[in-house]
Amino acid sequence: MQILFKFKKKQETDKAKTKNQIIELLSNRIIIMGVLLTALFCVLIYRLFVLQIIQGDEHLANFNYKIKKTIEISGARGNIYDCKGKILAYNQLAYTVTLENSEKTSKIAQERTAKNGKNGPKVTENEVKNEVIYKLVKVLEQNGDTINYSLPMTVNSKGKLKFTVSGSALTRFKKDIYGIANIDNLSGDEKKKAEKYLNSTPEEVYEYLRSGKGGPQGTGSMFGISDSYSTEDTLKIMSVRYDVFMNRYSQTTPITVAANISDKSIAAISEHEEEYPGVSIKADSLRKYNDAKYFSSILGYTGVISESELKELNADNGKYEANDVVGKTGIEKTMESTLQGKKGQKDVLVDNLGKIIKTVKTTKASAGNNVYLTIDADLQKYAYNILERRLAGILLAHLTTADTAGSDKRVPIKDVYYALLDNNIINISRLAKKNAKSNEKDVYRIYKKKQESVLNTLRKDLKTGTTVRKYLSEEKQDYVNYIYKMLENDGILVASSIDENDQVYLDWKEEKITFRKFLQYAINNEWINISSFNIKSDYYDADEIYDELINYIVDALKSEEDFDKILYEYMIKSGTLSGRKVCLLLYDQGVLDKKKDKDYNSLYTGKMSAYNFMYKKIKNIEITPAQLALDPCSGSVIITDPDTGEVRAMVSYPSYDNNRLANGIDSEYYASLNTDLSSPMLNRATQSRTAPGSTFKPISSTAVLEEGVATASTYVKCTGIFDKISPAAKCWIYPNAHGSLNVSGAIAVSCNFFFYQMGYNLGAVNGTYNSQRGLTKLKKYASMYGLNRKSGVEITEYEPHISDEDAIRSAIGQGTHSYTPSQISRYVTSLVNHKNLLDLSLLEKTTDAEGNTLTSYEKKTEEKLKISSSTFDLIKKGMIGVVNGKDSSIKYLYKKQGMKVAGKTGTAQENKKRPNHALFISYAPYDNPDITMTVVVPNGYTSANAAEIARDIYKYYFGKASKAEKKATTALLPSGSDGSND
Template identity: 40%
Template sequence: MILVGRLFQLQIVRGEDYVKNFNLKTKREILLKGTRGNIYDRNGKALARNQLAYSVTFADAVEYDTVRERQLSLNGKIYHMISLIKKYGDSIENSLKIEVGRNGEYQFTDRGFSLDRFKADIYGKPEIEDLDEKQKNATAEEIIEYLSSDEKFCVFSENGMVYTKKERKEYGLPKKMEKKALLDLLSVRYSLFLQTYQKYLPITTARNVSQETAAAVMENQSEMEGVNIEEDSIRVYEGGEACASILGYTGTISTDELKEKEGKGYSINSIVGKSGMEQYLEDILQGKDGKQEVFVDNVGRTTLDAGVVKEPQSGKDVYLSIDIELQKKTYNALERKIADLLLENIINAKSFDKTAVNDATEIRIPVYDVYTSLLTNEVIDLSHFQGEEASSLEKAIVQRFQERKAEVLSRIGKELKEPSSRYLEQPDDMKKYQRFITQHIDIFLWDRIDISAGIFANWENGGSSLSEYIQGAIHKEWINLGKLDTDETYLEQKEIYDLVVDYIIEALRSDYDFDKMIYGQMVMSDEITPEQVCMLLYDQGVLDKQDGDFENWQQGVMSTYDLIIQKIQKLELTPADMALDPCSGSAVVVDTKTGKVLACVSYPGYDNNRLANQMDHDYYFKVSNNKSLPLYNRATQQLSAPGSTFKPITVIAGLEEGVIVPATEVFCDGVFDKVSPPLKCWNIMGHQSVTSAASALQNSCNDYLCEISYRLGMMENETFSDELALEKIQKYAKLFDMDKKSGIELPESEPQITDKYAIPSAIGQGTNNFSTVQLGRYTAALANGGTSYQLSLIEKLDDVRKDTKIESEIKLPSQVWDSVHTGMEWYAQNTGIFDGFSRTAAGKSGTAQEVSTRPDHGLFVGYAPVLDPEIAIAVRIVNGYTATPAVECGRTIFEAYFQ
């Protein structure tokens, strides 16, 4: 009776109160984020730090009576939240690998394996191999349709029933959505889907929002159950573009990264390093998240704080070995020198025949290449032409462009559908369009194409038409038939060909790179004039109309050509903007006594603040499509022949193998002709008598170095063996660890010691290929007398100093070191570039040719002071014409360090 009475009281008398009380007090876990460690330079100046910010979060925290009610409610709240966030100028984090492209269509932001993995996640497949052909070939548009459909997130209908006008009004959903709004909504839904089994944990939908956005969200919380504002931190980087290639940036963890870090305390909202030292030091910098338990009511408001059950932990601070001031001055020196090279070689012409010159130093840059690059290299925003704020000039140009594009597509279609001419017989613009089709349209299975096949060779040599090539590709099964829009299981060759042609034409209609090619052709044909290109720069704010030059240009005091030259001189238009030869370079500064890297510069750089936290997708699109490759670390990843900077190794090989002594004399007549083909000295008149090994380095005499290689390859029967000479050169290159990576804590390309052509290899050609950091490590070993370090960018972790490791100790007789050091010192004095320099420097320059139609690379390695070297440097200016600009950069870097 007591038990029955008590149950009656609990369930009947006070049952409603208890149910209400239970609904209003649901226990939740709040994630307390651990603070990411800071990054400092060697002097304690902040390079990467945390700054307090507000984030908008969303949790699927409500139980619904029906699936339809859940889909309507979720989509309605998310749409309302997105509208508020965008109203105050903030944006939604995109968890999908899809964006609205410059042409207004959905497009993927990734490719290859990563894109395939994304599609597998979308369709709920454990492995990529589980995708069927249609799913694997799904376009971005088809992915959006799938996510919007009843199968997934029911944006417009549920269970085959379209939402009624009354339902849409009740839940605040429009009948149709703009592409960007739909993408944002699906991105939030996808993030929720990824943590279906932790649905009460909030996801971050927008980071670093303004105070206006935060206030608006708080005011509307009652209408958006599950939406909240949380205090967060954002990553802030110092040092600008100069430091970006070292530091990298952070971002929201991807699904692949989350799987890799399973069990390490990461969640779907975690911020991780995406590149550079942020990625390399992830485990050290990443803090440990804590947990707090709270009770909340039915609108997500906290009613009771149960306390912290797990304290968050901060990540460790890291001190890098770089000096931020030296880093920035080195970056600026490279940019200034590359800009000066452009100024020296730009000519007021529409074109220049590079095949007509015998010397790469004679190559010139027609100013029309500059105009074209400004329009097609993401400096001028082509998408702005069709926007609401487009100027009258932009509207006129885009109308002209649309007419031209329609005409081009008509010509291509006619060329493919009717008997066509051979490639060699095509007009120049049509040749470019046809090359574009074979190299960019994804109907071709490039991994299957056999370049040794006759059909490919005939096309490459211009002997067949594009129509013949495509038909041959179909026959060879080089075409991805899964992309063709057909339900037929069997098609004849002609039917397949017609479908391929239709696919190509449709692909070209929405291909942004193809649009840029047409814009470029319009510049070359003066359909877009140089004056219009410059006016676009002013209309879009790339240049400031109050710059003092605009008025002079408008009044005719300054020509359009002179305006461009003036803007390059002032670096208001940078080499990176134009992406012409030259537009890039790299430099490394190494402490000779420790192997610590004091500066590691890749030009051009990028603004990592715009990629960290909530990524600026427009900016990412701009830098990732810039032909100067700002995201590519040229200091660690770009390989080239070292040119004459390799000559000290050849001299050491000759001295150690006994084929020369320090005082060996060689006569240079300007050409080394003991082998065929002969190899010319850079001094075509010859150096005459070169009296010593040191003098050979001083004068960088090719004849002398080739003679060393020749003697290294002489066999007992007095015949030359290329293989034997190579073996000796390789031996001493390996002695200086040129076959190993430098050890720097950044992605680094594998070096290659020459394996062909012993005579050219002696002067740094052959198949030698090294990065700038690898040349920096080698130069430091030359400077300090044989200690080869594993280079490092890390000075200390918190208060624990990190020592560098010695890769090897190079033992050579003092007379060998003396010959090399003296020769490098004499070389530096001989250039005249170091006249008046406060220290005595030593060095060696080099040029490296890749193709005859582009300027050679210019290189310099050196160290200072000579008697007690403190730093070693390596500089490379890609397509820098000669070594002189790299040597001049070297002096500027030395001055920056010693001052």
């Protein structure tokens, strides 16, 4: 019992002890935490097992790295309409390929470097970027897409680099790439360096952008483009890198590489997107223009905002960002704030590849407002076509088979052949290509023979020539003049080092010495920069330098396309290159289609002469006046409402296709426009100035009538020559004379003698003539008609200039008068209105996207015309006589047309070697004017030609043109005149 009791007691004691141990254990925090952690660890292992082993594939498929990103949504640009609601500019959905900096390029470079091993070559981020761009450009080009090439540099067919811009645009480009802010704020060495950069050659800029060589950062900086790429491919890579570089302060905004890309390009890029880091394809809104050539001079075009435009547009609390599309010229620029849509934005989540996986929030964009113009689209197009057809007719009327122009300034047919090459209608660089056609190869062989002969002769003349400049043949003078300019442009002949008062230099300018003597003298006087010469020794004499200069000249001429054109000119003039072979080149190069053109066989076999062939092609407008760029090749027509100043038509010929400049510039097309000798991007209506000639006589009439110098009963006897000044001034009718005329009669027959006398009288005080006094009076009344300021049109316009020399000749519109057609039109509009000086306007109204009118543009009256009604009556009486009077030189044009038109003809001579400018101002109907018209044809020979253009347009406007006349498309030859050249 006792033993059993002790055993039980021990059991109880052990239980109590165990219990206490358990209680102690459970109350120990460390142990508790250990247990909990163990449990949690077990749970974690279990969950990892489930996630990775059991559900691993499912989660891997659904995994996404997420980051929030805001995407801007551009608002659609507003449309532009004519006065009748015809759409001129609108938007079209298309796809654009963009590029932005990507971290992935750096990773790729690192991975490839690691793969090459420690001793392998290091792959730079620049290399990867350039490879991506090269590959992207090739894909786009293979599928017929055009990259947005904005770099103002190109390379010619002979491998010579050149800038495609000049002046302030070139300076701005160089400042941007070299990081020059304001050279005026620099001093000492910094200023010298900046000036050196601003004077850098195309080759130096190219090398700097390619490798950094010769620039502020030194070799190894900038774009790091391998020299394994061809020059052409390097420029394309460089252009894209340049765009990214210019966008460096807004790196989150991608740059546009190409717009409106093809489905093939979209597929090729999308299917291999891992090969194109930073490249994206996005839906975009492209600007489109209907009937582009008729309206481009008014509408302008859009493009990616420049740095200067960004600052300007954001100066007034704008919200523009880099890479926004804005109006660059024309109405697109003027009405930018109206047309620009309001941006929206989309907040999204993207994965590690940049793909959108979720849209978090969207703020819708809204469309810009619409602009309605005062322009009548149908009238504009008809006037443009008439102008082109008449220009072709004037050219044909003056075409000759003679070798020289003669005193009547005719157009030799050989000049026409050469014009095809000179204005790049025929591309001479194609003649040397391996796939050149048989005729192209023949022409090239003739050229090579000529080139070899000329270069050998030049080398000989430069070495031993003794003929002074003035006695050189015309051909050799052209060669010498070209070489001189080439040496200046290449920085070999340093213009800033030349002492312009040096006697040898003056002898050279006066053509008294040989080119050889001048160049040798230039070397001795350190006017020649010898750093480009291959001189191996540090010790050299003048003869060695001169020999190297000759070598430089001959070698450089081999890569000068413009020098080649001079060779071709003299090949054609001499008959070495026939007109027939030149014309056949039009077919070889696809300017004309030999399969569709029946004239090809006739030309090829000799059944049709080259002269008749070209005559026919010009007559059919298959070869246009603009393409030839011979006189005349340009003109303008402006039609206004005299009650309001609204512009119904503003034609500028030639023109261009603004579709190819909007949405990313077509670089080849843009370069061709800049080198086109007819200057198609120049708005002839607002940016081409000319003397007004006799169209100024109504203003002179206003001056003499209002100043009391003459009245309706004042008669002046025209003797044909005004001899109160020396040299004497002749009337256009001399050696004949007009006889006795008053102011209305003098306007009607455009008597220069009458207005010489009036100019004299305006300046005379007590019988003593003072030219400045007369000029002051003329300026007063020219200003009343608005000729002292711009016309008011809402696009770029040049400033006018009222004559400040020779009151007598200024009274007939000569002197130094210089006005744009738009300014002359504004004067005519106000003359016909006879109450108010009106500003011209192209704007009718603006509306929102739903068509609700926001702004209506009323007529803009600057001031009342303080001119008596009797003065206007006398002037208008003279103007009706110009068109319908018995002595009218153009009445044959308007006779029996059923229209009562009043007007004033005018011619202006500015270059004795070229035809006179032709002008005609007018209005109709005479009794109750509905429109005014101003026609200006630079180098258009006679004012009758301008009057005939106006006649054709009046017939259309007043419904007098037949169906056949409306449908016709061929050249219209002048009807002929009685020789008036007023």
